[in-house]
Amino acid sequence: MKVGFDVKDHVATITLNRPEKHNAMDNEMYAAISSHLGEIDSNDDIWVGVITGAGERAFTAGADLVAMHGTAERAEVGWSSPRPTRFDLGLEVQKPLIAAVNGYCLAGGLELALVCDIRIASETAQFGCPEVKWNLLHGYGAQLLPRIVGTSNAMYMLLTGQFIDATEALRIGLVNEVVAPDRLMSRVYELATIICGNGPMAIRITKELALRSRDLSIPDGIRLYQALNRLVELSDDLEEGTRAFAEKRKPEFKNR
DSSP: OOEEEEEETTEEEEEEOOGGGTTOBOHHHHHHHHHHHHHHHHOTTOOEEEEEESSSSEEEOOBOHIIIIISOOOOOOOOOOOOSOSGGGTOOOSSOEEEEEOSEEETHHHHHHHHSSEEEEETTOEEEOGGGGGTOOOHHHHHHHHHHHOHHHHHHHHHHOOOEEHHHHHHTTSOSEEEOGGGHHHHHHHHHHHHHTSOHHHHHHHHHHHHHGGGSOHHHHHHHHHHHHHHHHTSHHHHHHHHHHHHTSOOOOOOO
């Protein structure tokens, strides 16, 4: 199985399982990853998603260029409006996603990591956008990367195709933490457990507010916040959260 999927304690783990190819993704894997992300989004029993790669050498080295570009017959040129059915074409997931980056995180693999909300890297991780070396585009990633690391840092990676290590990735804000290889998954699941303990409606709406307000003015962002906050204020979980705070106990939320 090229892409594993496991759910335990409300945390779903997607594992890219092609270590002999540095977990390079073919069309089948792109479809499977996107399908599993859809399952995370729609399944009420899943509260957090984790994405990682099998083995220690790679999260994923990106698209398998031979499988996806080298052997395909040339199709008649045409175009239709894209639909967000794949993670690299704008597929959205309302649940929090955490990338556990072990080893190479390149090209389409970097795009997959950028789709995640939190990125934890092993000390051995390397990141890069080498598509320009092969006259390809780092399409979706070229739009996400500047928003995360700033235009100058993104342009360095996008235009040179050079790799950066985990320390540099942490410095520019590409990853949130760098840990020893043997601590990677335990740390990621620690964070997933923390998120699972927070108010579920507040988690989903906070992600929505953060993403939707990026292109809004502050006044328009405040209006969006006020509209979304009204949903939180009307929920039973707000009452439970404030009562638990007053009683100094762990809240028991319902709105998953």
